[in-house]
Amino acid sequence: MANKISLNLISGRTIQQGVCIESGKEKPSYRTACGIIEMDPSDLRKMGAWKNTNVKVTSEFGSVIVKAVETTQGPHPGVGFIPMGPWANSVISPNTYSTGMPTFKGVPVTVEVAINEPILLGIELVQKQCGVKVG
Amino acid sequence: MTKTMTDVVCPFCGTLCDDLEVSLSDDGKQILEVYNACVIGTEKFLHSQAKDRVTRPRMRQEDGSWKEVSYDEAVEYTAKILANAKKPLMYGWSSTNCEAQSVGHEIAEMCGACVDNTAAVCHGTTLIAVQDIGIPSCTLGEIKNRADRIIFWGCNPAHAHPRHMSRYSIYPRGFFTGKGHKSRKIVVVDPRVTDTASLADIHLQVEQGRDYELLNALRVALNNEWLPDVVAGIPQEKIREVAEVCKSGRFGIIFFGMGVTQSLSKNHNIDEAIALTKHLNEFTKFSIMPMRGHYNVTGSGEVLAWQFGFPYSVDLSRGFARYNPGDTSTIDLLLRGEVDAMLTIASDPGAHFPISAVKQIAKIPSVAIDPHLTPTTGVSKLHVPVAFVGVEVGGNAYRMDNVPIDTRKVVDPPAGMLTDEEFLTKVRDRVKQLKGVK
Numbered sequence: 001m002a003n004k005i006s007l008n009l010i011s012g013r014t015i016q017q018g019v020c021i022e023s024g025k026e027k028p029s030y031r032t033a034c035g036i037i038e039m040d041p042s043d044l045r046k047m048g049a050w051k052n053t054n055v056k057v058t059s060e061f062g063s064v065i066v067k068a069v070e071t072t073q074g075p076h077p078g079v080g081f082i083p084m085g086p087w088a089n090s091v092i093s094p095n096t097y098s099t100g101m102p103t104f105k106g107v108p109v110t111v112e113v114a115i116n117e118p119i120l121l122g123i124e125l126v127q128k129q130c131g132v133k134v135g
Numbered sequence: 136m137t138k139t140m141t142d143v144v145c146p147f148c149g150t151l152c153d154d155l156e157v158s159l160s161d162d163g164k165q166i167l168e169v170y171n172a173c174v175i176g177t178e179k180f181l182h183s184q185a186k187d188r189v190t191r192p193r194m195r196q197e198d199g200s201w202k203e204v205s206y207d208e209a210v211e212y213t214a215k216i217l218a219n220a221k222k223p224l225m226y227g228w229s230s231t232n233c234e235a236q237s238v239g240h241e242i243a244e245m246c247g248a249c250v251d252n253t254a255a256v257c258h259g260t261t262l263i264a265v266q267d268i269g270i271p272s273c274t275l276g277e278i279k280n281r282a283d284r285i286i287f288w289g290c291n292p293a294h295a296h297p298r299h300m301s302r303y304s305i306y307p308r309g310f311f312t313g314k315g316h317k318s319r320k321i322v323v324v325d326p327r328v329t330d331t332a333s334l335a336d337i338h339l340q341v342e343q344g345r346d347y348e349l350l351n352a353l354r355v356a357l358n359n360e361w362l363p364d365v366v367a368g369i370p371q372e373k374i375r376e377v378a379e380v381c382k383s384g385r386f387g388i389i390f391f392g393m394g395v396t397q398s399l400s401k402n403h404n405i406d407e408a409i410a411l412t413k414h415l416n417e418f419t420k421f422s423i424m425p426m427r428g429h430y431n432v433t434g435s436g437e438v439l440a441w442q443f444g445f446p447y448s449v450d451l452s453r454g455f456a457r458y459n460p461g462d463t464s465t466i467d468l469l470l471r472g473e474v475d476a477m478l479t480i481a482s483d484p485g486a487h488f489p490i491s492a493v494k495q496i497a498k499i500p501s502v503a504i505d506p507h508l509t510p511t512t513g514v515s516k517l518h519v520p521v522a523f524v525g526v527e528v529g530g531n532a533y534r535m536d537n538v539p540i541d542t543r544k545v546v547d548p549p550a551g552m553l554t555d556e557e558f559l560t561k562v563r564d565r566v567k568q569l570k571g572v573k
């Protein structure tokens with residue numbers, strides 16, 4: 001049975017993210033590198049999903065569809081990791097608490113299976129949320 | 136015969152590797168291979184040669200399509216939106232050279248703009264902490280030659296600064312560290328078992344967001360005072376062990392990253408990390424250094440500081456420089472809807488800002504100066520492609536330890552393309568006319 005689970009979300013760099021921002025953010029490879037959430041295998045089991053399933057990540061600040069993958073830098077049960085980029089930034093906390101710095105790490109989110117929802121390309125995801133008309 | 140260019144500087148991350156070799160085609164126009172760089176650096180050089188690169192400015196039309204415009208038209212639009220705005224924002228600067236930054240600041244001064252760099256979403260909180268309590272730091276060369284205790288706190292150089300460990304911090308054999316890796320003890324503090332943590336002698340898997348408590352507990356352990364059984368998920372015996380490892384070294388260094396600057400306690404985490412460093416100096420020699428991300432974010436801070444007195448989030452809208460993070464910082468300015476024109480250069484806020492801030496950029500007149508297509512160019516009204524600094528034009532950059540290094544030009548940009556500095560110089564001259572400045 002698929003369940004909605006709660007995680008503590010952090011974002012950050014990965015080497016694939018670094019390569020893909022240089023090779024072209026308009027390309028599908030950027031989505032493959034950053035349109036993911038790295039999860040602990042125990043959390044994937046709790047959610048009742050196989051790895052590489054599309055999921056919806058929701059926080060108080062928004063929601064985004066990404067692919068749930070099994071973490072290679074774990075175990076980290078209870079912690080979800082989305083590489084820095086527009087997918088992570090659709091849900092992280094913009095609150096700066098007067099420091100100028102948004103809260104990119106430590107955002108409570110829920111994650112649920114969204115098998116039929118598409119994962120958008122990076123530029124497309126931002127344009128759509130900003131309501132930019134694309135010709 | 137192919138030519139090889141040596142001592143090329145990599146314009147990607149704050150490690151600013153200066154030992155790259157690039158082989159070029161006979162006519163010197165094509166980059167064939169890049170040696171010594173990590174995969175990211177290699178990709179940067181090779182992708183700059185992509186055939187589908189945009190080489191002329193483009194203006195977004197009513198129907199959402201792009202129309203190619205000349206650089207002169209792009210200069211005119213940029214100069215006008217900045218000169219006419221009440222509170223323009225000029226953001227980015229971290230992937231360009233100091234020469235371009237300096238020209239940009241002249242424009243900012245004439246237009247009463249807010250100027251900010253990517254420290255806003257990176258090490259801005261570090262800069263606040265440094266102003267609070269100072270920073271005992273050193274150069275990467277000193278670390279290579281002397282450091283035998285290396286702490287990576289909330290940073291993951293295996294992914295973000297791939298050659299940092301082999302050039303400076305874990306593996307190199309230095310003057311007093313002749314046994315390389317064996318001369319050093321490595322401690323990693325991170326809530327995940329990162330690829331850097333897997334190289335460590337000790338990994339403290341801190342509970343996410345509780346770094347302040349752990350830093351503080353280490354200071355208590357240095358004084359051999361009472362600790363609870365577990366702090367931030369780490370048993371007190373482990374904390375005491377790390378305190379002993381630090382004390383017993385001859386020269387230690389704390390490298391820290393986004394794990395502490397971006398989590399909830401922000402600048403207070405860094406305050407405490409610097410206080411720990413100071414405390415450790417009662418027992419041995421210790422230093423601390425932020426792992427700066429973009430290759431010249433440090434340079435942007437330097438140029439802003441020597442021109443206006445502050446390293447980021449500078450507001451010139453009242454005719455003199457003000458600095459007050461939370462008020463004059465980019466994210467806050469955007470979220471409050473105070474900005475009425477935006478110039479982005481050498482960075483990608485569209486990808487790296489919270490989406491609520493990006494929505495504001497999409498609402499106002501905007502120009503994005505960037506060799507790549509990015510989410511920022513995707514929401515801006517004008518996209519100005521430029522030459523790649525460090526590949527197609529040289530110029531000065533500052534490494535993460537504040538050491539300035541001149542980057543090198545390797546190949547020519549595609550015919551007719553301007554550099555950041557050339558484009559900004561044209562904008563500056565036009566703004567001068569518009570503002571009637573002699």
Ligand code: SF4
Pocket residue numbers: 145146147148149150151152171172173174175176177296297298299
């Ligand atoms: S470590 Fe950084 S500066 Fe060095 S080659 Fe890799 S990306 Fe370039």
